[in-house]
Amino acid sequence: MKKRKIARLVVVSSILLGSVGVKVFAQNQEPQETKLPPLSKQEMEMAKQIYFNRCAGCHGDLRTGAIGPALTPDKTRALGLQNIEAFITYGSPRGMPAWGKDGILTPQQVNMMARFLMYPPPSPPEFDLPDVMKTWKLIVPPNQRPTHPETKNDISNYMGVVLRSANKVAIIDDKTKKPVAILATGHALHILRTDAYGKYFYTIGRDGKVSLIDLEYKHPKIVASVKACYDARSVEVSLYRGKEGDFRDKYAIVGCYWPPQFVILDGMTLKPLKVVSTVGYQVGTGKFVRDPRVAAIVASYYHPEWIVNVKEIGQIWLVNYKDLKNLKITMVSAAPFLHDGGWNSTKRYFLAAANASNKMAVLDAKRDKLVTLIDTPKFPHPGRGANIDNPKYGPLYCSSFIGAGAVACIGTDPKHHPQYAWKVVKIIKLPGEGGGSLFIKTNPHTKYMFVDRTLNPNEKLNRQFYAIDKNTLKVVHTFNMPADLKGRFVDFDFNKQGTELWVSDWDKQGALLIYNPNTFKLIDVIKGPWVVSPTGKFNVYNTAHDIY
């Protein structure tokens, strides 16, 4: 009896292993690889969760690689258990964090993850429209929400701050520098967007949960929520108003990492309307990609469209939301892996980082076409980027880099400065060695742009940020983290007037530092037990108006 059961298992295994393309054991055949260390069902579940939270971002949900290398069994088994453990413990100069050394994973967890990685990647489940629908909660219907602010605060000057490991958002009044609300949102909150009028914040968690926050309440509150995916990074609203209609606030869109899809929602209720798959074939190689993730999404002002970066296949999809039943998508071939990006100053051109290709892709949102691909230093990561107007080069779009200690500025004015258009006109070296920058930002009311260096392995450098003069394109000031604060600098935004530069001290118990963006003087520090791992910051006015 026992023997027969085993025989059946062997058969089933060989069928299934055939189906995932990894020949570990074939029927009547010895395992050909190193003996696999055992992994219990419980460990499998724990490891899946850790992988999803810590590893999938760089190595892909299916472990097929993205910024980080592929972790398929052929590679991990060749490395062997001890080498994998070493990587997980100590990280790598290429950008892998030191999960063990930094105390984020215990030695037992490191060992479990190493074993997990030697097995074929478990396929994550689908999450389609019926699944999304089940999670939808309309807490306050639109007609029962405030029609005007129930507070004397200037809500357009609220700052939404991601409290990442608390899974919360803090909404801070610029006048008092105190939170008017701290709300539980999706897990590992990623970004915030506003509607066209600045009445609402839309938040997206890495767990795919969107929360709609009505800011007009005395204490802002969540009026609707929905989980659109298992893993997500982006949310955006419809912003087009013009000849083809007024679509402001009509729809929202969520970009998923897993399943590979985007989800269109009703803008005011978050009711799920449509799911569209991004499974496809990579630009250039033509290779099939089962899990192309959706990275940055922005709303076009030229057409009723969203500009959707489909990462691994290297395509920018222009999703026209004018008629959801006859949905029009223009699949623009750019380069892999499309990640973040932002508008040029006229908001006609969208610049997207293709980080595996070390390029910026330029999309013409008026003509719905790729303009060009621009070679850049290693691993561009502009966030939304910084738009400046330089006396010599005219309007420039500047990006910083994870892989290079530099800022590169690209001419964006083909009409009046054609000789500089879509060329890197200047590379500005940052002090010290190495890259690690995540964000660059500016504002019309300052003469400078500001660059962080969060991922630099050097503790001195990741606790610095820099001011670059918009005219001379030189680093003119280095900001150092006050000694009593222990985290790294990350991400900027300004208040509405552009008189305050906010930056995060990213730490378990962190802080928000506020500087004068012209004198560089530290104006204020926001601290308190609620300031848990502050990362992204989103001023309502600047977010609603795409000011960067």
Place this chain on the structure above:
Amino acid sequence: MKKRKIARLVVVSSILLGSVGVKVFAQNQEPQETKLPPLSKQEMEMAKQIYFNRCAGCHGDLRTGAIGPALTPDKTRALGLQNIEAFITYGSPRGMPAWGKDGILTPQQVNMMARFLMYPPPSPPEFDLPDVMKTWKLIVPPNQRPTHPETKNDISNYMGVVLRSANKVAIIDDKTKKPVAILATGHALHILRTDAYGKYFYTIGRDGKVSLIDLEYKHPKIVASVKACYDARSVEVSLYRGKEGDFRDKYAIVGCYWPPQFVILDGMTLKPLKVVSTVGYQVGTGKFVRDPRVAAIVASYYHPEWIVNVKEIGQIWLVNYKDLKNLKITMVSAAPFLHDGGWNSTKRYFLAAANASNKMAVLDAKRDKLVTLIDTPKFPHPGRGANIDNPKYGPLYCSSFIGAGAVACIGTDPKHHPQYAWKVVKIIKLPGEGGGSLFIKTNPHTKYMFVDRTLNPNEKLNRQFYAIDKNTLKVVHTFNMPADLKGRFVDFDFNKQGTELWVSDWDKQGALLIYNPNTFKLIDVIKGPWVVSPTGKFNVYNTAHDIY
């Protein structure tokens, strides 16, 4: 040692079984289902091939069901081995052929297939652009091909005849009724299309292989070929000429059943240019479909677009080929499962059968929108359909049905006959009981349209076809298969002048019967050892001009 290996297998099995969503065995757990009968690796491979050739068409490549029910292990195990064997042997009134009784599968094969169906479906492999590229053969470059016909035959009056189980196409000169070439093509050849000028035939096999046949040679020959998929049904060329350019013969497209994709080729060389996935979410239910198959494709005359029926998700995709690097697709929500269809008489509206919904979808190819869905009798299967001009109802599009012994005619003239537009104005009952029709066809030079009944289980009826008067909309004549021919009637086409109606005697050793389409007299019978299982027939002129 042995025990450890087994333990590992159990772990791997449970991981993988988790990943396909079928919990057959979990770790430390008894199998919960009936004991599975064993299936050897060799049997698995044979069963896969038989399934692919015989079953996948109706039950889906992943066995998730299509016209036929799903054959996932939860269902097959509940049925049990003997019941599955009975179904395979004797078929079902719903349309399942009697594979065993009809001698197509041996009792041993029936038993093997029944066991195979109780195991989880093996996932077929991908076939992406690099794979397609490897199969591309340019046999004669375009500049070395004839520039004018090297024969005195009227090549626009050639009839291409599918010799299905011979995996060949016969090209027959209408004047002599003799083949000018018999060419080996893809496996189980499915259809033929012509280029815009009628110089070439494009053939598509069920194995995804496209052959390009130059008809201007004295003996037509294959000048290029490529395998675009593992499983396919449709091929089409670009036909648009107008304000946006002249795209005639610039591109070809192949619609795949597996992988779920379409492939765009250079029209004159078949060089593979682009692969696009159809993985998506079903209209109505919003359910994820891993394998939406591409059924009929037609080229629009209004825009540089192909109209692509994506079957299981119930969407008609309008694929704009004007700019392949910025590929525009309009995904029109219709109804599942979109199969075949054709133009109305003005070629502005495309009518597509949604066979699982018992509807015809009407697409406006000028405005790129769905016009409406029309309820019809069970299981419409128009082929390309038949366009007639009725004195009472005006222009009508008529379809026959697999599931009903009837022809339904739909008004197609919203301008001059708005009261009949997009309504079934007439249902014409066929003699005898049951459906089973595959094709209906007409031609401007006959007063009748003709309907076959190939799949009707009654041997008398499947050896009949019928003439319906275009004015009275009544069956006026029944054609019976001559007693010396043993097969069933299937599919029609006319010669270029419309003076001959060709129909197949579908048999291992079959024949082509030629009738006068106005007097109904049998004019000629084409027989010979080469007439092996003749099915589809494609007159060059009628195909190039979409005459039906």
